[in-house]
Amino acid sequence: STTGSAGASKKGKKLSKAERERLKKEEEERRHIEEVLEEARLKAEKEEAERLERERQAKEERERLEIKERECRNDELAELRQLIEGKLIAAKTTHSKNRAIVKRNRYMLCDGSPDPAIPQEINTFINLWRESKDVNIKTVLDKSKTVLILISELEFLLSNTPASELNESQATQYRSTILELQKVLLEKYNEATKYMLMRASAMANIETGYMETVIVDENITLCLWANLSRNSRFKGCNFSENKISFELPKPLTVCAIAVRIFHARYDHLSNLCHTFYPRKKRIPLVGESEINQSEKKEEEERPTEEGPMEGKEFPPVTEDETKLEDTEGVMLQTLLFFPKRRKEGKSLIHPSLPAGVAVVHSINRGNKKAVAELEEEEEEEEILENDVVDLRQYITLGGVYYFDLVKLPPQPKQIKGWTIVELLDSGLEFFPYPSETLKNNSSNVKIEEKENETLALPPVGVTIKLPENVMFFETPQIARWDNTGKQWKTDCISNLVYDEENKMMSFRMNTFYHFTLIQDTHLNMPYQSWELRPNNNNEAVLTVFAALIEIEIQIRHDHCQLNSLLGEENNRLSEIKGKWMTPQALITAMKNVGVNIFPAQDTYKYVSIIAKDQHAEQAAYEQMSLLSPAFGFSWSKWNLKAGYHHIVLKVSEHLKPGLIANRDWSLYMLSAERIQKLKITEFSEKFSDDLANGSEFHSSLYHMFKDVASSTAIDRIKSADPLFVDCVLQLLKAIRVLTFS
Incomplete structure (x- = not known):
């Protein structure tokens, strides 16, 4: 039985043919998998070795190119500096000669107007006009045009004269003269207003019994209403042709008053605000902490001077106090x-x-x-009150509206063929509103209705049409002038209604204030993109796609003009479009009409920007302006990813007028150390600073293209008008496309 059992076991272990084939197949598959895995391992090892070899070769090649760039750097930078400085020094020399010619022509001008830069002449002019008794409105308007021109001349001298030609004492003198001219200008308008009101009865409307008159010229609109009939049913006055109206509070309808709405198309108030200047x-200073205790006590006891500075005495500033030279x-x-x-x-x-x-x-x-x-x-950082307007963040537009309530001067009387009028020595007198007298009169009318109410006088209503030569990108805000604090504020203004279709603004104020329209200065920042391309020889077009508008500026030699504005309503900026100006004049004109793409030194506080190394940014603008006669430049999305020390932009040689095709752009990365062409494109999935195949490192954009650009392009760059290069550079530095896009 044992032998039979063993035989059966052996017989049971015998594999069938199918099983043997299955096992054989599995073995073959196992061996195949092992072979595949081994082959994959060997392939991966080979690929890794090849990758490491490529990286080693790329690293060696990069190091070789970096060494080559360092060896050539001094020569390249010297050549670049010679090119740029040659252009800019030539432009500076030309500008200096032009300023000398303008100064000489101004000196030789014989039109009767004073030279505002000469203290004796301008002081004589101011004093003579201040003492003049001719306050006829026509005479004042004619003289005011001269004054505004003189102010513009001084502002031009302050903004366009380099520090080497304008010392601090001269600048201080110019600023003082501007303030004095602005002051005497308003004084004369007040005197002219009083002169007109003294003859209000002669100009009264026979039907209404009120005097209504409007004076308009290119600089001002003067709307004047005098309450001659004192009708308590009077509601308000509408100067329909000028789209200005006001609602008079009922307590004032029986008072001997007049209302003046004097719209000056300039702003002579904002420069008095402390928020107008960078903080x-x-x-x-060294040694200041060593002030003795008696000095500190005296300092603490001295009252703080916070009010207006007019009429206060200050010690004269001597030459030694403003200029102290050391031994060197x-x-x-x-x-x-x-x-x-x-x-x-x-x-x-x-x-x-x-x-x-x-x-x-x-x-x-x-x-x-x-x-x-x-x-x-x-x-x-300065913490302002909630209702104080920060003029670093907001800008006034359309000028200033002087909305005044004044006392009506005594009117002439006809007695037995004689005209008798009472003459007052005082100037234009302003009527206080609200006043205690008016409150008492108002409270005595129906005291039983006011037992549980605060005796507050009704507000003043105003309606104006927005100026037609200014662009508002959002609903404008109203700010009123606080004469005590010398600042614009938004309090005491209510019931503001904006009719967007008709561009009409209605609001109420608790009294009569000077007011203005304000808008966020940085509405069009940051920009969406930008492009600078050559147009013809010594011509270029700079296009900025701002946040709310597209701006195209044409540059020709040393002048530029605003070509077009996509997003502009009803051609509102026709006064400045298509007019050739200097870069500084164009910047000022665009700011004044509400199109601001020119960052200030503290704009970064209000706008998100791409922070870049300032030296690299300024160097980039210089090289872009140098190459602008033959190369186009444009915004790249990779500039955001490149980091603080690197700038990425698109560049293309472009010698014919017209747009640059997308396929013609290449990406370049700039830093303080070197320039390189990037391997990636604008449409790559991720950023990489890998060097483009066949390219090298260089110290400047000029040398990057010197060997690969056409001879025509290089000739254009070398022969470019220095004034054109300087004009492009001024605009690039003013707009700062590399950090505000």
């Missing part, structure tokens, strides 16, 4: 904000500067610690 941090002939001057006026010998406040600004004495270079502290000066 600076107060940096203590080097001086350092700076402006700082001081909360209080220091003792004489510490700092001096100029009457022409805004409140809080002081001129710090020049500091000897040997005092390195003081110099270091001044170099660390930075902007200081």
Whole structure:
């Protein structure tokens, strides 16, 4: 039985043919998988080795190219600097000669107007006009045109004269003259207003019994209404042709008053605001902490000067106080904000500067610690009241509306063929509203109805049409002038209604204020994209796709013009479009009409920007302007990903007028160290700084293209008009396309 059992077991272990084939097949599959895996492993190892070899070769090639670039850097930078400086110095020399010619022509001008840069002439002009008794409105309007031209001349000198040709004492003199001209201009308009009101009865409307008159010229609109009939049912006055109206509170309908709406198409108030100027941090000077206790006590006891600066006496600033040269002939001057006026010998406040600004004495270079502290000066955040307008964030547009309630002067009376009029020595007198007298009169009418009410007089209603030469990209805001604090504020204004279709604005104020329209300065920042392309020889077109509008600026030699605005309503900016101007004039004109694409030094506080190294950014603008006669430049989305030290933009050679095709653009990355062409395109999935095949590192864009660009392009660059290169550079620096796009 045992033998039979073993035989059966052996017989049971015998595999069938199918099983043997299955096992054989599985073995073959296992061996095949092992072979495949081994082959894949060997292939991966080979690919990894090849990748490492490629990386090693690429690294070696990159190092070789970097070494080559470093070897050529000094020569390339020297050649680049010679090219750029040659253009800019030639442009500077031409501008200097042109300024000298303008100055000489101004000196030789014999049109009867004074030279505002000569104190004797301008002071004589101001004093003679101030003493003049001719206050006829026509005479005042004619004279005001001359005054506005003189103010423009001084503002031009301040903004366009380089520091090497305009010292601080001259700049201070110009600012003081501007303030004095603005002051005497308003004085004369007030005198002319009083002169007209003294003859209101002769100009009265026979039907209404009121005097209504409107004076219009290119600079102002004067709407004047006099309450001659004193009808308590009077509601308000509508100067329909000028789209200006007001609603008079009932208590004023029986008063001897007049209402003046004087719309000046300029703003002579904002420059009096402390928020108009960039804020600076107060940096203590060396030795200032050593002021003795008696000086500190005296300083604390002295009242703070926060009011207007007119009429206050200030010690004269001598030449030694504004210019103190050390043994090496080097001086350092700076402006700082001081909360209080220091003792004489510490700092001096100029009457022409805004409140809080002081001129710090020049500091000897040997005092390195003081110099270091001044170099660390930075902007200081200021906490403003909620209703105070920050003029670093908002801009006034369309000028200023002087909305005044004035006392009606005594009117002439006819007695037995004689005209008798009472003459008052005072000037134009303003009528207080609200006043206690009016409140008492109002409370006595129906006292039983006011037992549980606050005796507040009704507000004043105003309706105006938005100026036609200004662009508003959102509903405008109204700001009123606070004469005590010398600032614009948004309080005391209610019931604001904006008719967008007819561009009419209605609102109420609790009294009569000067008011203006304000808009966010940075509505069109950051930009969506931009493009600079050559158009013809010494011509280019700069297009900025701003947040709400597309702007095209044409550049020709040393002038530029606003070509078109996509998004503009009803051709509102026809006054400045198509007119050739200098870059500075175009910048000013565009800001004045509400199209601001020109960042200020503190704009970064209000706009999200792409922070870039300033030296690299400025160097990029210089090289772009140098190459602009033959190369186009454009925005790249990779500029955001490139980091702080690198700038990425699209570049293409372009010698014919017209647009640049997408296929012609290539990407280039700029830094303070070198320039390189990128391997990626604008449509790549991710950013990489890999060098494009067949390209090399260079120290500048000019040398990047010097060997690969056409001879025509290089000739255009070398022969370009220096004034054209300088004009392009001014616009690029003003718009800052590389950081605000």
